[in-house]
Amino acid sequence: MASLLGRFCRKLVVPGSAHGSRMTSTTACGSETVKSLNLYSAINQALHIALETDPRSYVFGEDVGFGGVFRCTTGLAERFGKNRVFNTPLCEQGIVGFGIGLAAMGNRAVVEIQFADYIYPAFDQIVNEAAKFRYRSGNQFNCGGLTIRAPYGAVGHGGHYHSQSPEAFFCHVPGIKVVIPRSPREAKGLLLSSIRDPNPVVFFEPKWLYRQAVEEVPEHDYMIPLSQAEVIREGSDITLVGWGAQLTVMEQACLDAEKEGISCELIDLKTLLPWDKETVEASVKKTGRLLISHEAPITGGFGAEISATILERCFLKLEAPVSRVCGLDTPFPLVFEPFYMPTKNKASSSSSLSSPSKNTHFLIHGFSRLL
């Protein structure tokens, strides 16, 4: 699976489709060195570069000093000093509020929330303070230098409070940006963009991929533009949209569907807010079918927003209802995690359902999986 990620990332197809797909600029030039890194190392590198290039940037959070619980911040305190990389006490609301203040004075504050499940005490600060700062002060003040990083998502044994995906809550807040990388190379570029973006950004890192995902990551300073979705895999029968760790699951589903003759187009949204509607729209206009997949519970998840928008824009081109393969409407369970998760089987049987291609027996095949 790890190599798969590497494979499909390097398989970045040069823009060929007419919809002017925004391909990322992460091509490693021949002379640049790349190194095989996992996600936490890529993020670590990004943080090193960010702190190096801007002397007024700071990294803080719980336990970041020694490297953090996921080792994303190793070496930073030693290299940049305790004045720029420091631990905070256990108070998320305080940490984010502090970060907002720091950013309001023109600094870049890279705040770490230890697990996305713990971000809720800080929710008020993010929604009411960070998101609205520029707006309510008539552009006199802003906290654009704020970036909040949090590991999110299922990890196999996380249980209720170490596996949540709260991206939907933040996508409902105009004023902040929500960014989710899918792989080490993406993570480094997106994190650097997020830190340098003049708006507050909430950056969710799929914790499952911290060690699992290994990829060739360029060592130089590069940024991946925000609000640009990427077509990872071209296809013609159905469009699949996802983000973060879920893309690896969907990639597997795509491969399974290929065997049944269904050609899938896979899109990585990357930035959830503001999201790249044009790319998805163009893709759906081409294929006529859409399947969205995320780990968060289905009701009110971000898939609903995508579904509604695409319906509005591509209604006449849609050949089947928009399908969402997501987590169930329960608290994230402990032992029931395999039931809860939107696995590749759920995705592939859903895709064969909504895009029964030339052979009708797939329809029956798909239905039988319902029972």
Added chain:
Amino acid sequence: NKRGGRVKLQPMVMPQSEFDHAEKEGALYGKVMVHESVEFLLVQKPVSVAFGRFAVKIKGGDMALSRLTSRSNGISRPLSTAFGRFISTDTTPITIETSLPFTAHLCDPPSRSVESSTQELLDFFRTMALMRRMEIAADSLYKAKLIRGFCHLYDGQEAVAIGMEAVITKKDAIITAYRDHCIFLGRGGSLYEVFAELMGRQDGCSKGKGGSMHFYKKDSSFYGGHGIVGAQVPLGCGIAFAQKYVKEEAVTFAMYGDGAANQGQLFEALNISALWDLPSILVCENNHYGMGTAEWRAAKSPSYYKRGDYVPGLKVDGMDAFAVKQACKFAKEHALKNGPIILEMDTYRYHGHSMSDPGSTYRTRDEISGVRQERDPIERIKKLVLSHDLATEKELKDMEKEIRKEVDDAIAKAKDCSMPEPSELFTNVYVKGFGTKSFGADRKEVKAALP
């Protein structure tokens, strides 16, 4: 500690006693041991100068380092000489002196003499040994991947659970964070329920749906078992409000750690409790490390018992079950009359924060073994039992063997228990009778029954 800290562990010091105890020889040895450890503490190390700094920081009002060098180790010297040694009977009362005097904030500290009985001493020993064995067994089960998820072990801190249980009833509520296995056991939970829940089986106390961090026992007013740090304290104050309302003469012990002590919601809860005179007792189990962060790195004032400001507080040696017992008794009386009080239990955990934390990256192994040697709660009780002739060494060893067997039996039984039914995934999201059940790949088949 290794990374340059000033963690100040409560040294085992007793003031000079007037009685010439028969075990003086042992005490002298203890004194030598303490000397050596003090010297170790005072030596400047190239990598960590922490213990060097330990010597410098002498807080007034707390146990001063200077007293360490001139006193003897307190563990092996119970001052029950009034009764001398005799054959024990179950109901014989014994007075035990706590290891340290209490430090009080805005209240008068209780006396150091604790009334106990032989029965209680043996009970304490047995239950603490059971808790210890249970936690160690959980450690091995986790490493064998039978327990998944997270596992936060309580060994080293058993005295807090035991001392508290000794003076409260089942109507008094306890609410704690995720280090809850032993508290659950103390509240009357069975070993089988503990292991079944840890392994996610349906006979667990939370039907296997909670896991290590979410143990509950309604009939003993044990309100869990909470994952989010600090979130349980306002809940505890709410429970106290209900208790006051219903005029039950019961109190709530809201337990939290030194890491959680810096959460804003704690102070909000304290303010409300003090304003409305709620019978809530906030117990800070200060094991000096919030995960990997030493207390002095996280808190400007690590005197957690004073943090209530206008709320009285008491600092207690959390490794001494009798000190805990006395403090909780005092706190219960206080809370029923005067409103909230904070108890700071100075305790220590041998394991790391959780099973994924080795526990040695932020503190030295010497520190851990030092505490284990000098302050271990079970050892203390054992020495008391032996010195009072309540049981022989062999009897205690037999008890421990029995306990080991009990734990192993419970584990074996729990392993045989089945996992919860898949339909349990959907139950109890809302009140029974409403629950959306989604089947099929894209949730086309949805059943919802409205209440």
